[in-house]
Amino acid sequence: MTATIIVMYVGAMTFDLLLGDVRSLKEKRSVVRPIVAELQRKYAVSAAETGQQDLYRRTELGLAVVSGDAGHLTDVLDRCERLVAGHPEVELLSVRRRIHGDDD
Template sequence: MIVGLMTVELHIGGATTLKEKRRVLKSIIDRVRSRYNVSIAEVDHQDLWQRATLGVAVVSNETGHVSQMLDTVIRTIEGNGGADLVSYHTEIL
């Protein structure tokens, strides 16, 4: 069993309230979850209205598939207009 983990740091420049931040994150999370069947959730900075950290997990039996899935997820998050990608870190176990 191969497990891929990724943390994604986002800056949500247009958010002026936590409600706006959560609207943007919900859109990203729902899109990624439905398209790629991965586990994704906000894991840090819940009380800051312009910063977010998402955690993504993928399980497969092939390292190449896990790597490809994480690359596809990060491209989808980058393509979202509501948040700017600050950084990301991947780890394959």
């Protein structure tokens, strides 16, 4: 009898964003929600606004993804970063990325 080894990788990213010409929390939501929805729809990641909710020109977005393949996980995280950075209505100030494997 052979044992099957299941390997799982979890990737997490946090984006610190400066929003463009936004003057209210309502306008902020109209910028942030479509980005979160696009990340979820295109890449099947869990994504949400995770910080700076009380400031209308700054936000923090967080996302997480699980994969059985480290290469696939890295590819998804790269694509998510490019998607967020490509939105002209936000300025990407910083990105934090963490990948956890079974040996962590």
